[in-house]
Amino acid sequence: MENNLNDKQIQILEVAEKLFAEKGFDGTSIRDISKIANINVAMISYYFGSKDLLLESLIKHKTIGLKEQLLVLIAENLEPVAKINKLIELYINRINCNRGIYRIMHFELTSKKNESILKYFTELKKANLKSVELIIKEGQAKGIFRKDIIIPLITPTIIGTFFHFQMNKDFYEEILDLKTDTQYDNFIKTDLTKHIQQTIKALLVYEN
Amino acid sequence: MENNLNDKQIQILEVAEKLFAEKGFDGTSIRDISKIANINVAMISYYFGSKDLLLESLIKHKTIGLKEQLLVLIAENLEPVAKINKLIELYINRINCNRGIYRIMHFELTSKKNESILKYFTELKKANLKSVELIIKEGQAKGIFRKDIIIPLITPTIIGTFFHFQMNKDFYEEILDLKTDTQYDNFIKTDLTKHIQQTIKALLVYEN
DNA sequence: GTTTAAATTAAACAGTTGTTTAATTTTGTC
DNA sequence: GACAAAATTAAACAACTGTTTAATTTAAAC
Numbered sequence: 099m100e101n102n103l104n105d106k107q108i109q110i111l112e113v114a115e116k117l118f119a120e121k122g123f124d125g126t127s128i129r130d131i132s133k134i135a136n137i138n139v140a141m142i143s144y145y146f147g148s149k150d151l152l153l154e155s156l157i158k159h160k161t162i163g164l165k166e167q168l169l170v171l172i173a174e175n176l177e178p179v180a181k182i183n184k185l186i187e188l189y190i191n192r193i194n195c196n197r198g199i200y201r202i203m204h205f206e207l208t209s210k211k212n213e214s215i216l217k218y219f220t221e222l223k224k225a226n227l228k229s230v231e232l233i234i235k236e237g238q239a240k241g242i243f244r245k246d247i248i249i250p251l252i253t254p255t256i257i258g259t260f261f262h263f264q265m266n267k268d269f270y271e272e273i274l275d276l277k278t279d280t281q282y283d284n285f286i287k288t289d290l291t292k293h294i295q296q297t298i299k300a301l302l303v304y305e306n
Numbered sequence: 307m308e309n310n311l312n313d314k315q316i317q318i319l320e321v322a323e324k325l326f327a328e329k330g331f332d333g334t335s336i337r338d339i340s341k342i343a344n345i346n347v348a349m350i351s352y353y354f355g356s357k358d359l360l361l362e363s364l365i366k367h368k369t370i371g372l373k374e375q376l377l378v379l380i381a382e383n384l385e386p387v388a389k390i391n392k393l394i395e396l397y398i399n400r401i402n403c404n405r406g407i408y409r410i411m412h413f414e415l416t417s418k419k420n421e422s423i424l425k426y427f428t429e430l431k432k433a434n435l436k437s438v439e440l441i442i443k444e445g446q447a448k449g450i451f452r453k454d455i456i457i458p459l460i461t462p463t464i465i466g467t468f469f470h471f472q473m474n475k476d477f478y479e480e481i482l483d484l485k486t487d488t489q490y491d492n493f494i495k496t497d498l499t500k501h502i503q504q505t506i507k508a509l510l511v512y513e514n
Numbered sequence: 515g516t517t518t519a520a521a522t523t524a525a526a527c528a529g530t531t532g533t534t535t536a537a538t539t540t541t542g543t544c
Numbered sequence: 545g546a547c548a549a550a551a552t553t554a555a556a557c558a559a560c561t562g563t564t565t566a567a568t569t570t571a572a573a574c
Contacts, residue, residue, distance in 0.1 A: 254471045314551090351534075525565085532559090
């Protein structure tokens, strides 16, 4: 919760995020980090206490603000479908801008059983789920969305689709002929986002 | 491709899969493996050459047969929707039975740039995509499926949804009140599978 | 300018890592 | 039972791991 991070600490976190995302938490040594960040190894222990606590700081540093973003969205006066679409955009954009950390969150946190950070995550996920629930129930009350839906399974479809795509970046770049990073980013922002929105809409509104 | 693995080698792979899935590739030492598998450390190098080659053997050992399974499915005489549903079931079942290895595939293989194994995977994915393509185009030809769909994005939705769910097992167990492993497995086999099938069907058949 | 705290450093620490060695045991073949 | 190949072992290897130490430099406060 504390934000007392100086520039040097943030710089270290930046490097750590990049390396953790590239090579995994265990695959990255604090000497790797210190070398690229151009600092002494001891500085990491000095600032963060340990490698584990460094990860904890990193995650907290990168996830603050998400809850607020969701609350703003919910308060907006939008049609249910438009609201869901905006939620999807928000998720994709958020994850896309913080590729590194979200990847770490998925991969490392299932094995690492750091009690403190695990609780933090559960709370984050619960808040997310509550937001999605609110939006969908609003749509259901208005008679626009189906009612035979398991709401907690909506998020896996949104985030899971995006994640699987990101996870297989090289493959989809080849298959979809996305030659540059800009093309790839564009595809995410237009086609992939639309695909997910279309999917969720079809699922929610579909009437047989 | 070679199947000349004796019982002891397979036993080692079994243990390795379990540990890699639990603690990651880098998080698992060959001593961890040898201890649990009740063998000498040197046996791993003796049988597989190195830790990297052990992973390679493991992956190849666990993915043989997938391509054939898909070909059988395609040849079946089924309605397009039924075929897609069966494809989804096949994916989920396959991944569910090999949780460990699929998790490794996603997390480790993006960082490890083992040329040989990466090529193997690309080929596997291409074969998968081709199968999906065949089924969907069949449905399109019959006028049942929409034609404005980016087919390569179907797989991410199927597998991504499932994966994200698996990745957050503890969370969903709590949220959905799944108290035992049997309940959890049951939920996957019924509700989650149905959710994904419903999602894909809505996406493919939906007419606005 | 002196004093005090913070920042930074190189070196050392004790474990662990993947791998190799060389010796020994087990197994199969004749 | 003798021989050769395969399997198994304990020990050693050098490199790397996260962390701590104690000394030194820098910055801030007075």
